[in-house]
Amino acid sequence: MTKGSQFCHERGRPFLEARALGKTYDVGGSTVHALREVDFTAAQGDFIVINGPSGSGKTTFLNLISAIDRPSHGEVRIQGVSTNDLNERQLATLRKEKIGLIFQTFNLIPVLSAAENVEYPLLLQRLPKSERMKRVQAMLDEVGLLDMAGRRPNELSGGQRQRVAVARALITRPKLVLADEPTANLDSETGGRVMELMQRLNEEHCVVFIVVTHDPAVTPYAQRKIRIHDGTLNEGADA
């Protein structure tokens, strides 16, 4: 596995920092600590794989660093800006411009075709139609779905949907991609192609990948491995 690349000159520069990050939930009058005082740093060009048992806090951690949830305490800084200081609109802009999300359950928009789902983030960025079409075609080609462009999600298999979700996350060339079980619904060959695509983007464009997975086939792509257990992070431990 290639770790680092000649194309990425910004590698190693801090991109995301979490300081004393914590999340608590009030469940039936008692406080549940989903994440406890976590310190974490991701530098540009990092490819990080996170694993841990169910209920260990993986999804909570992803939600907080992707700015779709707010911490109970501590903070997340993305390129030096604390998400605590941003309002809802600014958080949406941050997600739109810098973060790509891959959901375990695909979360495709059912009324849009595969190509339109991939195009959606570009519509939010108000890119011209010609530019959108060019990028969508290239991205669908990349994930091997060019011939499925016009199909709706319900006309695609689980693996094809996941590839559309991956294409949608990568289409805006985000600086940070957070993926929740990106290969869970893919066969080993397709899973390998998706991981190779991620790796290429990581190497060529310094995209930070933080992947939550139980798939052992993903682990070899990792530059850093983190295990979450009971809401705490333990770097370097394998699942």
Place this chain on the structure above:
Amino acid sequence: MWWIPLRSLVRNRRRTALSIAIVALGTAISFFVYGFLEDSRLQIQASTVSEYGNLQIASPDLWEDTADGYEYLIEPETEAQVRTLLASHDGLTGITEQLQFPGLVAAGNETQVVRITAQVPENGTLTSDGFVIDGRPLQSTDVAAVLMGRSLAARLDVGVGDIVTLTLTTVDGAYNASPLQIVGIYGFSSEQVELRTLFMPLTFAQLLLNTAGVDRLIVNLSSIAATDREVVSIQQQLDQAGLALEARPWYDLSPIYQQLSGYFDILFGFLTLAVFILVFFIILQVLTLAFLERTREIGTIRALGTTQGEVFRQLIAESGWLAVLGSLTGILVGGLLGAGFNAIGIKWRPPGTVEASLLSVQITALTMLPPFLVGVAATLLSAVFPSIQTSRLRVVDALRVE
């Protein structure tokens, strides 16, 4: 991104069809009733103008009923001055004089209090000629002739060619009486008008009253819509000429028109409110459920970077499509219903009238617009609350919904 809301509507065809049907039903009912009321209003307008002319010029004492005796009469010199002023107006299609006064008409043992309308026969502006149902209209050669309403003729048991006696008070306060020959019987939509109003030649009426004056000048215009403009213009001329006369439009002269018009407005107002409430609450329910089912999808697009405002606009745009499609369908359905109703040709005789009138629905752009706007407004307003609520969902909570 305008097509995304449209796609969402197409996704759940049954719910979309239900929503469109609800909006369409409300709009169609509103359009049908409004078209019917407007047609009635137009019929009353035309009838009122045919009865009063587009505008009348008279002394304020006549309008306000503050005159002592016949002090309000317009003498021939003044009338000539007014006619000279009016000659400069292009939109005028006719001017005539009228003199109204009370009297008693008797035939055999029956006596009836009446109001005589003395007019210039064959004046071409405002006559009772069109209402004659038996005998003939008044002619310029007539002297002691009268045109009687059919209800009064029936009450007095007289007909064309019979003689009745008219008793009246002259402008000097003396009593006068004259035999009059019935030359024609007229019919009118109102039984009260038929019972109370007699028409006779102006020159003979002036002779009976012992005056050369008239109490009003009646002006007809090429269109009803020009009335207000001409009233203002004529009034300015009258004031500049120092004439103590006042021009009044037809709708001010007919208290019945004003009452009915107000009644129609209230009726349509209540109907609009009922339709609005009906559409508002049903669509509110439908949209709330529809948006609730899409919570996870909304969470996803928010996670991808769509702002609350953009989500709100998408949901409102979706409702906008529903509103426009539903209201257009309603206008189409209401128009078809109205056309069908008009084709049947139903007649109805309102209380207090003697002739049935044709019930119909006005199908014009002007009668389509208010119901269309009501349908659109009710749908859009009903979408505001669920759209705000849905767009403000916490992303992480929305994504958890299965």
